Amino acid sequence: MATAATSNALNNSNGNTAGESSDSNNIATTNVPYPHIFQPLDLGHTKLKNRIVMGSMHTGLEDRFYNYGKLAAYFAERAKGGVGMMITGGISPNREGWLLPAGGTMNTRADVINHQRLTRAVHRHDSKIIMQILHSGRYGYHPFVVSASPFKSPISPFKPRQMSIKNIKSTVEDYARSASLAKQAGYDGVEIMGSEGYLLNQFLSRHVNQRKDEYGGDINNRMKFPLEVVKAVREAVGEDFIIIFRLSMIDLVKDGNVMDEVITVAKALEEAGVSIINTGIGWHEARVPTIVTSVPRAAFVDYTAEVKKHVSIPVMAANRINMPETAESILSSGQADLIQMARPFLADPDWVNKAKNGETDLINTCIACNQACLDHTFENKRSTCLVNPRACYETELTYEPAKKAKKVAVIGGGVAGMSAATVAAKRGHKVTLYEAKDILGGQFNYAKVIPGKEEFFETTRYFLNELNHQGVTIKLNTKVTKEMLDEAKYDHVIVATGVVPRSLEGTLEGADNPKVISYAELLSGEKAVGETVAVIGAGGIGFDVSEYLTARHGQPLHELGPETLKDPSYRPEPQSVADWKQEWGVDDNVDYQTDGGLTKPENIVPMRQVYLLQRRDGRLGKGLNKTTGWVHRAHIKSHGVMQMPGVTYDKVTNEGLWVTTPQGHSQLLRVDSIVVCAGQESVNDLMPAVTDIKKGKAIKKGKTEYHIIGGAKLAAELDAKRAIRDGAELAAQL
Structure with missing residues (x-):
């Protein structure tokens, strides 16, 4: 039966969202810009002040007790920012459930003391905090891994041991004890992780569960273990405690559940005493992207809405919701009762308060790049955020008001320069930002026009508005000279002049042929290409260019005109959800009956023939980021890009590009155009000297200190993560 704690939150006969007043005018007459977001949710024994939940993210701080002060500051800043409820990173109920050796746990009284630092910090700001109980199952990176069946995952090097019935029963007790200790630590509830391919999901799905006993077989048996966990937890914590179950709404793996099975589990969870059902999408091993930037916004919400039709407790939507x-x-x-966002709160801890105050343009939007969050997690590093380097570094990277306002010049309006200018101005310095071109954004302007990277427009929008908000003087179309700087007598000059594409002229015969263009000329719309194209260089930029040339959505830049791209309000049309699902083989039926919601991907007819070449032998894209690189590799493969590693570039003629293959054969690629993506060179001519550039030391000239950041300090492939952090860290020290 539904618990007393949740029965008061059921949909009423008028069809209102769970927990709302039956007075429909209550929302319509509110003064906040987003009335449904800020409608409280009554759970019976407690009330959420709004409908926004910060979802679970493993930051790396959870795993060591000595980092809990930093973790408390991280959560407190987001609670202060207005979020109604937040969920911790995964905490294991026992040793077998560790994600990493000696991972974060809640199974002793000593753990309670550490976790109280988090709950007290959050409750000071009138927010709820939920502890996620996560058993990694066969995803754990340690030799004690267990699962429903003894099948090794593609994620962990360790083969799991099949859990015995005795092991299952003891694990149920571990969940209950962990939840009870969480309540003692001051948590408002627990989230039981049952999706993304972790242990309980492994039991729920035939993808892993091949057991022949009472815990295997049909869905009624496969869900027995998760239901026993929920019932034991409810009994241990009582009725006045939130229990969230994160349920996989679509598995996206072979032999995954169908929607009828998902609904069966959802109904049983409600009966077992769950307060809220949260959305999980896909397994970590799925070959369908679920959270990268190329996934359209709210691409999976229809599946959540289908489950919501069949239960009476609140249901939470998740995945690629960021604004x-x-x-x-x-x-x-009415598709969901709550919205879970995770990475958007890394990007901007004040997301909720900005939305409430109608300051949407000042939200630092998550661009779903994964470069500093999930990529760091998989590299066993502390998570942070590309667009917000303070994330998870709240106690170390502080923007305290400056003791004395200084006169600061920032030369270069790329992301490094904009980051430095905004932070310096926020601290009270008088800042002037110079940009030689008539648009800010630098190399980011090339990245944001790649189909699937439309979110990157939001970062330039944020910086433009924040620069104005902080009172930075912006001077476009201004080529700064050393004489100008000497005359202005700045206290600090920050050189953020970035990079320029490396030319092959002088190193490749025929590189001055009109067929040859740089990636900057292509992605600025300055020049166009023909129907057959060779892309020289298979790093991140080469892959981006190949995707730009082959994607079927997005308008060619040379047709838009330069003024369109300079318009701050312009947003390219992203790929539709329907087209994206067709391309990746995701069943578009909300009541899908295909295993795991998978269908056959659409056969793609390439827009043009593209050759992607690199000098180095071996797989192309080897250096791409772990969590997103496979998506880029899958795209160019499905779009017919010819991959050519280990080639030598010989010469360019009017016929095309001559190369030598790894076998030593000379070959002509008959192409209309050649796009050079062979790296960049730093622009640092304004520095009085270039010694100690890599160390980042200031260079004194008279009374002016010169600093160098971003690409001007070190040329690398559009490393926005480093550039933005460089700017913020330097400005925080001025």
Whole structure:
């Protein structure tokens, strides 16, 4: 039966969202910009002040007790930012459930003391905090891994031991003890992780569960273990405690569940005493992207809405929701009762308060790049955020008001320069930002026009608005000279002049042929290409260019005109959800009956023939980021890009590009165009000297200190993560 704690939150006969007043005018007359977001949710024994939940993210701080002060500051900043409820990173109920050796646990009284630092910090700001109990199952990176069946995952090097019935029963007790200790630590509830391919999901799905006993077979048997966990937890914590179950709404793996099975589990979870059902999408091993930037916003919300039709407790939507308009639309249409966002709160801890105050343009939007969050997690590093380097570094990277306002010049309007200028101005310095071109953004302007990277427009929008908000003087179309700087007598000059594409002229015969263009000329719309193209260089930029040339959505830049791209309000049309699902083989039926919701991907007819070449032998894209690189490699493969490693570039003629293959054969690629993506060179001519550049030391000239950051300090492939952090860290020290 539904618990007393949740029965008061059921949908009423008028069809209102769970927990809302039956007075429909209550929302319509509110003064906040997004009324459904800020409608409280009554759970009976407690009330959430709004419908926004910060979802679970493993930051790396959870695993060591001495980092809990930093973790408390991280959560406190987001609670202060207005979020109604937040969920911790995964905490294991026992040793077998560790994600990493000696991972974060909640199974002793000593753990309670550490976790109280988090709960007290959050409760000071009138927010709820939930501890996620996560048993990694066969995803754990340690030799004690267990699972429903003894099948090794593609994620961990360790083969799991099949859990015995005795092991299952003891694990149920471990969950209950962990939840009880969480309550003692001051948590408002627990989330039981049952999705993304972790242990309980492994039991729920035939993808892993091949057992022949009472815990295997049909869905009624496969869900027995998760239900026993929920019932034991409810009994241990009582009725006045939130229990969230994160349920996989679509597995996206072979032999995954169908929607009828998902609904069966959802109904049983409600009966077992769950307060809220949260959305999980896909397994970590799925070959369908679920959270990268190329996934359209709210691409999976229809599956959540289908489950919501069959239960009476609140249901939470998740995955690729990052702006208030999207969240409000989901809530107002009744597709979900709550919105979970995770990475958007790494990007901007004040997301909720900005939405409430109508300051959407000042939200530092998550661009779903994964470069500093998930990529760091898989590299066993502390998570942070590309667009917000303070994330998870709140106690170390502080923007305290400057003791004395200084006169600061920032030369270069790329992301490094904009980062430095905003932070310096926020601290009270008088800042002037110079940019030689008529648009800010630098190399980011090339990245943001790649189809699937439309979110990158939001970062330039954020910086433009923040620069104005902080009172930075912006001077476009201004080529700064050393004489200008000497005359202005700045206290600090920050050289953030970035990089320029490396030319092959002088190193490749025929590189001055009109067929040859740089990636900057292509992605700025300055020049166009023909129907057959060779891309020289298979790093991140080469892959981006190949995707730009082969993607079927997005308008060619040379047709838009330069003024369109300079318009701050311009947004390219992203790929539709329907087209994206067709391309990746995701069943578009909300009541899908295909295993795991998978269908056959659409056969793609390439827009043009592209050859992607690199000098180095071996697989192309080897250096791409772990969590997103496979997506890029899959794209160029499905779009017919010819991959050519280990080639030598010989010469360019009017016929095309001559190369020598790894076998020593001379070959002509008859191409109309050649796009050079062979790296960049730093622009640092304004520095009085270039010694100690890599160390980042200031160079004194008279009374002016010169600093160098970003690409000007070290040329690398569009490393926005390093550039933005460089700018913020330097400005925090001035």
